[in-house]
Amino acid sequence: MERWNELENRCRACQRCALADTRTNVVFDAGRRDAQIMFVGEGPGENEDLQGKPFVGRGGQLLDEMLSLIGLDRERNLYIANIVKCRPPQNRDPLNTEQDACIGYLEEQVALVKPKVIVCLGRIAAMRLIKGNFRITREHGQWFERDGVWITAIYHPAALLRDPSKRPETFADLREIRAKLKQVCTEGYI
Numbered sequence: 068m069e070r071w072n073e074l075e076n077r078c079r080a081c082q083r084c085a086l087a088d089t090r091t092n093v094v095f096d097a098g099r100r101d102a103q104i105m106f107v108g109e110g111p112g113e114n115e116d117l118q119g120k121p122f123v124g125r126g127g128q129l130l131d132e133m134l135s136l137i138g139l140d141r142e143r144n145l146y147i148a149n150i151v152k153c154r155p156p157q158n159r160d161p162l163n164t165e166q167d168a169c170i171g172y173l174e175e176q177v178a179l180v181k182p183k184v185i186v187c188l189g190r191i192a193a194m195r196l197i198k199g200n201f202r203i204t205r206e207h208g209q210w211f212e213r214d215g216v217w218i219t220a221i222y223h224p225a226a227l228l229r230d231p232s233k234r235p236e237t238f239a240d241l242r243e244i245r246a247k248l249k250q251v252c253t254e255g256y257i
């Protein structure tokens with residue numbers, strides 16, 4: 068609790084990059100801090116910046132629908148955070164320098180949550196957490212193991228809103244995620 072408060076306060080006061088100048092709110096996290104599964108997005112959009120919570124816009128609504136397809140609920144069994152905690156202007160991709168400045172917060176979040184499974188939402192998160200040359204069109208749904216944590220990536224909800232033809236592949240990925248959770252999570256967790 069103490070460590071969470073200290074981390075969150077430090078992050079909320081952060082001035083490590085220029086995104087601090089244009090943010091309305093730092094978007095720190097949502098969900099359970101003792102979750103066994105963590106979802107990681109790229110960075111806040113306009114609604115998230117205004118409300119201070121991750122995935123609250125149309126993409127967030129789609130994410131909740133995707134989660135419910137596999138029996139997950141963001142308050143009940145997930146933790147959600149982003150690679151960068153402040154909104155990039157015009158929703159551009161976060162720059163590498165901005166990601167570098169911010170990634171330490173996510174690393175501390177992961178160390179405190181200790182998830183068994185991490186799901187990257189989209190290319191930016193996958194390139195940061197899985198490998199720099201990650202190709203989302205080819206490698207979504209594949210599993211990578213890092214220090215005993217299983218990591219995979221699926222299309223970002225915003226990509227699914229733009230291109231609904233990607234939804235069946237994502238549904239297949241979600242079913243695989245459900246199977247992985249059944250293998251690795253504590254009995255009764257999902």
Ligand code: URA
Binds near residue numbers: 112115149
């Ligand atoms: N997109 C993201 O990647 N993260 C959010 O929190 C919202 C939209």
